[in-house]
Amino acid sequence: MKRIMFTGGGSAGHVTVNIALIPKFIQAGWATGYIGSVDGIERQLINSKLNVSYHSISTGKLRRYFDWQNVKDPFKVVKGIFEAYQIIKKQKPNVVFSKGGFVSVPVVIGAWLNKIPVIIHESDYTPGLANRLASPFANIICTTFPETAAAFSNNKCRYIGPVLRDKLKHGDAERGRIFTGFSKMKKPSLLIMGGSLGARRINTVVRESLFHLTKNFRVVHLCGKGQLDPSLSHPDYRQYEYINEELPDVLSMCDLVISRAGSNSIFEFLALKKPMILIPLTKEQSRGDQLLNAASFERKGYCKVLQEEHLTSNSLIANVNDLAANKKLYVQNMDKFQQSDGLTLLYNLIIQTAKK
Incomplete structure (x- = not known):
């Protein structure tokens, strides 16, 4: 053996x-x-x-x-x-x-x-x-x-x-809607993933922006262990510490993604052709690898990059709206990636x- x-x-x-x-x-x-x-x-x-x-x-x-x-x-x-x-x-x-x-x-x-x-x-x-x-x-x-x-x-x-998990290819949008409790409607869905490191800053800004984000999007927010806010309730907002087995389904359901810039995650978004806003960890928080990962994707037209030092409620809302308006262009660029x-x-x- x-x-x-x-x-x-x-x-x-x-x-x-x-x-x-x-x-x-x-x-x-x-x-x-x-x-x-x-x-x-x-x-x-x-x-x-x-x-x-x-x-x-x-x-x-x-x-x-x-x-x-x-x-x-x-x-x-x-x-x-x-x-x-x-x-x-x-x-x-x-x-x-x-x-x-x-x-x-x-x-x-x-x-x-x-x-x-x-x-x-x-x-x-x-x-x-x-x-x-x-x-x-x-x-x-x-x-x-x-x-x-x-x-x-x-x-x-x-x-x-990239090395991608097989189950990622088998996500089902309908199962994602059943899991989140969102009905099938024309309002697009936005997935926000702060990651296990440095999620707090993203969580704060997302919650400050929630009133404006939910005007145009249904929001699925993965906020990290111990960082749920039970005081928040909105018909177009769902928050979870993390999602495991259901993540392929939720990704299939969502139209846009906000994430850190870890390599494994961003290549999964690329394979699924999900336009993304990347907020890389700063050099103070990491060795700077996410900054380089994000810059590489931005050069190829796969994403928008929002540096954490520029992350505010206004900048987040503006970038999300711009990403949504130019979604087709980002998908076209992703189509050029030879998987x-x-x-x-x-x-x-x-x-x-x-x-x-």
């Missing part, structure tokens, strides 16, 4: 591709395992969605700023490398697949020490710190943006395009690497 070990975590974006891949390997009869942190979001997502063996290791966060934890964390990383080495030595996988995030670095090094081939996937326009550190120990680095290869000084890169089956390409590449 072939064996594969997955890793990646720290945020949902570092788990999504794994969740898309794992069922394909299970269906093909592979023994499948996952190495993640003790209490990270990856453990919650993997255990709630997939029946795979989960192995936890020690890990430190890779920070770009001063923190006293930076003194302790290198020791945690070294401990994590030893733990990952022992797990991989015992499990004997044919290949290790890493989606990135700080937990992946010890796993990649542990696989390299065991002489197990490693494939890394980088979603963003520029690679994260974890993938930069892990890249010397990897056999292949897969990218979503073709420009990402320039960040690596080697010939390991393979451009495969590849990144999930199948990545799956086949992993199998070929395991055979070698």
Whole structure:
């Protein structure tokens, strides 16, 4: 029996591709395992969605700023490398697949020490710190943006395009309307996704703008854990902490999207041809990857970009109205995107690497 070990975590974006891949390997009869942190979001997502063996290791966060934890964390990383080495030595996988995030670095090094081939996937326009550190120990680095290869000084890169979940293609607008309780009518629907990081600012401005937004749109607002406002009630407004299984249906129902600019999400909107307003995380909130992701999409005419420092009720309403007025133009630009089956390409590449 072939064996594969997955890793990646720290945020949902570092788990999504794994969740898309794992069922394909299970269906093909592979023994499948996952190495993640003790209490990270990856453990919650993997255990709630997939029946795979989960192995936890020690890990430190890779920070770009001063923190006293930076003194302790290198020791945690070294401990994590030893733990990952022992797990991989015992499990004997044919290949290790890493989606990135700080937990992946010890796993990649542990696989390299065991002489197990490693494939890394980088979603963003520029690679994260974890993938930069892990890249010397990897056999292949897969990218979503073709420009990402320039960040690596080697010939390991393979451009495969976005990796999209299969269930995303099967969303049903009618099921979305039943879930939200919206009737079928001519007023277009607007989906607002603040993300798990930095949603508070978007939530505040959306709620300040709600009276004007609901004049022309039905609004579905995903506001993040613990950020519901029970005082708000409107027949054309629905708010949720998050939506999981029903998200493909809600996306199918909605005409426009407001979102952060995480790579996985914006490529899903592109595949579904949903015109979007992107509000990328600032450099103070992140390493700046969302700024580059959003700029790339804006250059190609897929979206409007609204920088957070310019985010006000007036600017949000103006941008939404402009996006709606020019919806056909954005859809035409999205039609030019040559969609590849990144999930199948990545799956086949992993199998070929395991055979070698």
